[in-house]
Amino acid sequence: xWGGEEAIARFDxxxxxxxNLFNAIAIVGMTTAAxxxxxxxxxxxxxxxxxxxxxxGPTRKGINFRxxxxxxxxxxxGSKLSAARxxxxxxxxxxxxxxxxxxxxxxxxAGWIKxxxxxxxxxxKSDKIATFRQDARGVGEMYLTTxxxxxxxxxxWKYALPGDEKIFEIERLIIDLKxxxxxxxxxxxxxxxxxxxxxIAGRDGELLDTQWNEDGSKxxxxxxxxxxxxxxxxxxxxxxxxxxxxxxxxxxxxxxSGLGSENWKVLFDSDEFIWYSEKDNWGHLYLYDLKTKQLxxxxxxxxxxVRKLLHIDENKRELFFTAGGREKGNPYHVYxxxxxxxxxxxxxxxxxxxxxxxxxxxxxxxxxxxxxxxKNPPTSILKDKNGKTLLQxxxxxxxxxxxxxxxEPIEFNVKARDDKTDLYGxxxxxxxxxxxxxxxxxxxxxxxxxxGSVGNYSFMIARRDFQxxxxxxxxxxxxxxxxxxxxxxxxxxxYYGNMGDNGLPDNIKTIQQLSKKYTAMDLSKVGIWGHxxxxxxxxxxxxRYPEFYDVAVSSSGNHDNRNYEADWGEKWHxxxxxxxxxxxxxxxxxxxxxxxxxxxxxxxxVENLKGKLLIAHGMLDDNxxxxxxxLVVEELIKANKDFDLILFPNKRHGYGDMSxxxxxxxxxxxVKHLKGIEPVSYTHLRAHExxxxxxxxxxxxxxxxxxxxxxxx
Numbered sequence: 001x002w003g004g005e006e007a008i009a010r011f012d013x014x015x016x017x018x019x020n021l022f023n024a025i026a027i028v029g030m031t032t033a034a035x036x037x038x039x040x041x042x043x044x045x046x047x048x049x050x051x052x053x054x055x056x057g058p059t060r061k062g063i064n065f066r067x068x069x070x071x072x073x074x075x076x077x078g079s080k081l082s083a084a085r086x087x088x089x090x091x092x093x094x095x096x097x098x099x100x101x102x103x104x105x106x107x108x109x110a111g112w113i114k115x116x117x118x119x120x121x122x123x124x125k126s127d128k129i130a131t132f133r134q135d136a137r138g139v140g141e142m143y144l145t146t147x148x149x150x151x152x153x154x155x156x157w158k159y160a161l162p163g164d165e166k167i168f169e170i171e172r173l174i175i176d177l178k179x180x181x182x183x184x185x186x187x188x189x190x191x192x193x194x195x196x197x198x199x200i201a202g203r204d205g206e207l208l209d210t211q212w213n214e215d216g217s218k219x220x221x222x223x224x225x226x227x228x229x230x231x232x233x234x235x236x237x238x239x240x241x242x243x244x245x246x247x248x249x250x251x252x253x254x255x256x257s258g259l260g261s262e263n264w265k266v267l268f269d270s271d272e273f274i275w276y277s278e279k280d281n282w283g284h285l286y287l288y289d290l291k292t293k294q295l296x297x298x299x300x301x302x303x304x305x306v307r308k309l310l311h312i313d314e315n316k317r318e319l320f321f322t323a324g325g326r327e328k329g330n331p332y333h334v335y336x337x338x339x340x341x342x343x344x345x346x347x348x349x350x351x352x353x354x355x356x357x358x359x360x361x362x363x364x365x366x367x368x369x370x371x372x373x374x375k376n377p378p379t380s381i382l383k384d385k386n387g388k389t390l391l392q393x394x395x396x397x398x399x400x401x402x403x404x405x406x407x408e409p410i411e412f413n414v415k416a417r418d419d420k421t422d423l424y425g426x427x428x429x430x431x432x433x434x435x436x437x438x439x440x441x442x443x444x445x446x447x448x449x450x451x452g453s454v455g456n457y458s459f460m461i462a463r464r465d466f467q468x469x470x471x472x473x474x475x476x477x478x479x480x481x482x483x484x485x486x487x488x489x490x491x492x493x494x495y496y497g498n499m500g501d502n503g504l505p506d507n508i509k510t511i512q513q514l515s516k517k518y519t520a521m522d523l524s525k526v527g528i529w530g531h532x533x534x535x536x537x538x539x540x541x542x543x544r545y546p547e548f549y550d551v552a553v554s555s556s557g558n559h560d561n562r563n564y565e566a567d568w569g570e571k572w573h574x575x576x577x578x579x580x581x582x583x584x585x586x587x588x589x590x591x592x593x594x595x596x597x598x599x600x601x602x603x604x605x606v607e608n609l610k611g612k613l614l615i616a617h618g619m620l621d622d623n624x625x626x627x628x629x630x631l632v633v634e635e636l637i638k639a640n641k642d643f644d645l646i647l648f649p650n651k652r653h654g655y656g657d658m659s660x661x662x663x664x665x666x667x668x669x670x671v672k673h674l675k676g677i678e679p680v681s682y683t684h685l686r687a688h689e690x691x692x693x694x695x696x697x698x699x700x701x702x703x704x705x706x707x708x709x710x711x712x713x
Contacts, residue, residue, distance in 0.1 A: 102135075123216035130174055130238075140160060172185040226570060249275075261307070273290050278305075285309065285319070300321075305324060335349075374457050378458075405431060426478050429470055431471060445502070502533075542610075551613075551670060554613070564625075611673075613636075
């Protein structure tokens with residue numbers, strides 16, 4: 001609220017004080033900025049650049065210590081500021097100066113996702129920052145154009161693809177705020193990879209797979225190979241930049257340090273480290289000696305997996321973690337446990353059936369758990385650290401929900417394609433389901449491999465539009481197929497190197513088994529739908545299993561992972577290799593048009609199309625580029641196949657204010673092609689009526705004698 005001149009004066013006077021409030025000050029604005037070290041010149045373990053005070057104006061963007069950012073020529077009240085004063089404000093908290101295009105510091109870009117914010121991790125005392133310089137020089141570009149009157153706007157950014165010679169690399173470094181210096185770690189560049197996801201940044205911009213010691217003198221981190229098969233725990237001296245290798249694990253498929261959570265931890269005070277491994281087919285914790293690098297003992301074991309390491313009490317040498325599969329029932333239910341470092345004293349602290357969400361006190365002497373199942377609504381109780389219940393805090397009442405016609409999902413357990421492995425999923429029936437009628441089947445699919453079609457078996461009033469579709473006269477099925485997480489390593493690895501599998505054999509087997517119990521399921525009319533990876537899988541279902549699936553609605557699918565981000569395909573399908581055709585004329589040359597990725601490409605299977613396909617994409621999709629869908633469209637046209645296509649102008653991976661249109665078109669497509677009913681014209685609906693309201697109205701009309709055909713209008 002200060003005027004321009006007063007702002008300058010106050011900023012100058014408070015500059016030093018603001019500079020020390022590290023925990024309260026936001027780091028904003030970064031992409032191509034860099035750090036200019038004000039210490040020794042470039043040398044082993046030191047940051048790049050020249051020593052001394054930087055000169056010249058600020059770079060385009062930078063890492064700054066400021067609560068706000070000057071983005072124009074006005075400040076707060078609108079008072080005009082001279083360019084020189086704006087520069088003074090900008091330079092006052094600036095850390096980086098020598099950044100170059102495609103070679104900046106803390107750059108938050110993984111191709112499929114990007115942000116203007118920086119990627120970094122503060123030291124415990126807030127006097128150092130762990131970050132990196134991203135080398136995107138030579139990485140391929142992605143291009144999109146807007147739809148508008150006049151010249152379209154070109155959007156371009158770095159986006160690596162499988163098989164590219166150059167992908168994102170990072171040069172790890174430490175920004176020492178106290179000594180006004182930058183220390184570059186003395187090591188080769190790392191590939192931009194993490195052990196939990198296909199980015200090195202958490203949702204809040206925190207640098208993943210890094211851990212400080214208490215005084216900030218050491219930084220532990222994991223370097224991963226490009227194909228994710230190797231994970232190497234390292235520790236850096238943050239003053240000298242020297243790096244030592246502590247432990248390395250190599251696997252046949254891909255290494256993960258947990259289920260969406262990093263479960264490794266260096267215990268600097270006791271010279272130990274905790275490592276997560278699936279080497280015995282289940283995700284468990286192991287305790288190692290940091291000095292000798294030898295295994296001291298296993299901490300957990302059994303045919304179940306540790307999901308998330310939540311708390312370590314180093315004084316009492318206890319661990320608190322969540323896990324799945326150890327208690328009876330659904331293995332996707334999440335329970336809280338504690339155990340001693342030596343593997344003794346394992347105890348389930350939350351034996352109440354269901355998935356538990358844990359909210360601990362700061363010292364972990366107490367915690368609140370809120371648990372539920374797909375049928376039982378949430379209950380919250382207060383417990384002590386030993387699992388003793390102290391107080392029931394709340395229990396949900398769903399009487400009104402049920403009186404208003406809420407339909408309970410049916411949780412099921414069937415066998416997988418091997419006739420041995422248990423699969424779990426959810427079934428949705430129309431509220432008017434009758435066993436002597438026939439209802440087409442709809443199969444929702446998200447194949448992962450980083451998640452599944454259900455995954456979370458806690459209580460939800462509604463999951464997507466599953467029940468809405470059921471009310472239109474369908475039986476809806478979603479199953480966590482083999483190839484998805486939350487189970488054994490072999491379960492997760494089921495179709496490694498063959499992404500075109502997508503768990504479809506398990507989805508088919510599931511529907512066939514369920515139809516024996518729910519005899520009204522009409523297996524002569526089966527539809528499937530999904531978005532993103534589900535769009536890839538649902539189109540693949542229609543092309544790979546045309547004798548089973550009749551209709552598919554596929555949105556924003558990564559139909560050929562050669563056109564999706566490198567980290568994804570190279571982790572789940574492997575590095576790209578060209579196929580030697582071994583031709584009869586003994587020509588040993590490779591055919592560079594054929595690779596091991598051909599097996600997963602939907603456009604190579606379009607000749608198999610027999611059913612009805614609705615395919616859709618956002619034209620500004622910067623996650624899964626629309627070329628993925630257009631590859632399929634091109635081949636469908638060449639093959640003279642009929643299909644429906646929706647392109648959403650100026651929409652990203654989700655369709656925003658056009659989402660209801662996509663939902664309505666999906667519903668109509670299934671109603672028309674599986675039930676043989678011409679959908680009610682949308683223009684005849686009331687102005688305020690959403691697709692969900694429309695579905696409920698059609699059901700009521702059916703019950704009151706309107707509509708027709710097999711249940712649901």
